Amino acid sequence: MRATLRWAHSDLRTHRGEALFLVLATAGIVASLLLATALFGYATNPWQRVFTQARGGHVWIHTGPTAAADKLASLDGVESVAGPYPTASAILTSRGARASVELRGTSERPAVGRPLLTSGHWLDPATPDGVVLESRLARALLAGPGDTVTVPGTARKLTVVGVADSAEPRYRPGGEPGLVWALPAAVPGPGGQVIGLRLTDPDDTDYAVQRAVTLLGAGAIGEVSTWKQARAEAQGDNRLLGQVLGLFGLGALVAAGLAVHGAIGTRIRGHLRDISVLKAIGFTPGQVVRVFLLQHIAYALLGAVAAAALTQTLGRRVPGRLGDAVGVWQGLPGHTVALFAVPVGAVLFIGATTGLAAWRAGRVPPVPVPRPAAPAGGRPPGLARRALGLRLPPALVLGWHKAFTRRLRSLATVARLALPLLLIVVALSAWTTIDRFHSRPEQTGLPTALTVHADAGLTDRETRTVLERDPQVAAAYPGVEVAALVPGQTATIALRGLGTRQDPYPYTLAEGRPARGRDEAVAGQGLLDLLDVRIGDWVRMTVGDQPQILHIVGRSIEPENAGRVISTSLDTLRENDPRLGPTLYELRLRPGADPDVVAARLTTAGNGHLDVQAVTNPADGLSALRGVVVGLIVVLALIGLIELLTAIGGTVRESERDLLALKAIGLSPRQITAITVTATGCTALAAVLTGTALGTPLAHWLIDAQSRSSGIGAGIAQGPSPTFLLLFATAAVLGATALATVPATRAARRRLADTLSAVG
Incomplete structure (x- = not known):
């Protein structure tokens, strides 16, 4: 036991940074999963409690x-x-x-x-x-x-x-x-x-x-x-926040497990001789496995306990919805079980991945096997030889060759590093989509900023005169919204008539075309799902005792009423039912206009006869998601940093056996350093390209799937701009190469005697 503890202590001193990042990453993962559990309980339980009581x-x-x-x-x-x-x-x-x-x-x-x-x-x-x-x-x-x-x-x-x-x-x-x-x-x-x-x-x-x-x-x-x-x-945005936290928490947990697996595998390859010596002096395979297993379980347990303690003691003090959710969750019956089960599950998962990697250490033979003096990759491939023939810098060519010599190992490293980068791209896409609701609401089903209701004290002509007189009102669309019984008479939907054929309402269409002709309409995703219809179908609904038969020609993005909305022009509704008249007005403001200022001015101009309300933006309820995204990116960056440190350590250790050969052919320490830095940069570049290429479509699919299930409908997803992605990729690659510079420089300046002992 004393020898085991000494080995663990020596390994901890050698890999302090990696151990710290693993503890912090585990704490972030467990905290996100606990907050997701709290949000799910907060979303469902308060309403259920009120409903029951x-x-x-x-x-x-x-x-x-x-x-x-x-x-x-x-x-x-x-x-x-x-x-x-x-x-x-x-x-x-x-x-x-x-x-x-x-x-x-x-x-x-x-x-x-x-x-x-x-x-x-x-x-x-x-x-x-x-x-x-x-x-x-x-x-x-x-x-x-x-x-x-x-x-x-x-x-x-x-x-x-x-x-x-x-x-x-x-x-x-x-x-x-x-x-x-x-x-x-x-x-x-x-x-x-x-x-x-x-x-x-x-x-x-x-x-x-x-x-x-x-x-x-x-x-x-x-x-x-x-x-x-x-x-x-009642569940509303809280359930969405819980789903986001849960999804990213589970994804980060998988990424952390893979990072730990890769770190242990790389460490075993770098310490084969030490492990053989341990076995030669009496360590059993089980003891060798336990050294790695207990060490990393201790790291994970420390992070999990810290996250649970912080969530329990400080969670309710978090400002906003997250703090409220934790406060309610702590009073629910299943709170204690979840507070124990989530950290234990995370630790067990990390322990399982650790055990799979540590099992390889138990299979190392007790007699050290001399490593080949020549690079395991053999002769450089034809492409590398041609690149050298073109007088490209040898450091760049050999660095690229080193990064991708062992294809399976290189692909595994790229995949492990690409996973947290992929999740970061998804998180950034969620942030960009929320920003799009605020910066370009007309593209997300919110072409107008104000809704005005007039009482009986003003006629339609008088109301439109007051509205159009305001200098910051670009257009006023008269309309009516009524409740209609769906076919089968099992529920009511919102039937809207907005704008006229001469001045049509600017619906945001995701599919199909605008409703221009008689009896044509556009519908939200929630209505299409409710009635099980598609674009091109005719639907019959009932408003009071008056039927309305409309032809759906497009799907609009509808953030309100869970998408259970069918919209046509006011002219169409009045042709089918002449009793219907405008009861509301949707106002599109000029660029730069302040909705609150315009609303106050219109309320005063209406002499108390106008009720002016700002159009509700669904992104207003997701403001807490911004902080969540930032926290998730930090956790994912820590996991990526663990994997990057592992890749750098493996590259540096593998370059030690090539050091004599590289110096023998005349490469300077600076060039040898450049080989390791280039290999790290190539690995990081491949991971960034993979993560971005897979993360962008995955983000669109996840966001559209969520919006489709909520009734808004697909078509609102917005990924980061190409410029931002380019800056993100550049920063990741430059950061990786900068991080590899110091250990690569130290390895390149090692004494020949140290190098001979490492090779032997």
């Missing part, structure tokens, strides 16, 4: 004010119902913030879909104008218990008496209205009603919606939302 409804159906919605309680499979409650649409303002809301009248706290109060108290008849706000809506309005919110254009004021969590789809600016619970008397002139159904079998949702539509009639149904849609919306 609130006894949330599996289906929420909005109907007309005269529909007999109470009949739905008698449907088979319906366990209990919430409502029906009268509803009315309104705009609320508070402290300069505005939000579209749904006022829901209820005299008692519901038993199904029960709002969970987070502050304040429930509605009280003693406060007839009191309301309870859904928590996300309350944050948007900067309102809490005791505050007053107003209804623009009227003298009406409402007092906030409570804030509550709900398992229904939450408020989204410019999209889903916020929920406001009020006494029935505080909901004047209700324009509809809503009823929630709690089912005995949650998977029976689609069938329950079909039966509800059959019972009430398609014309009575306004909108349908299900618990699955609410869960997906």
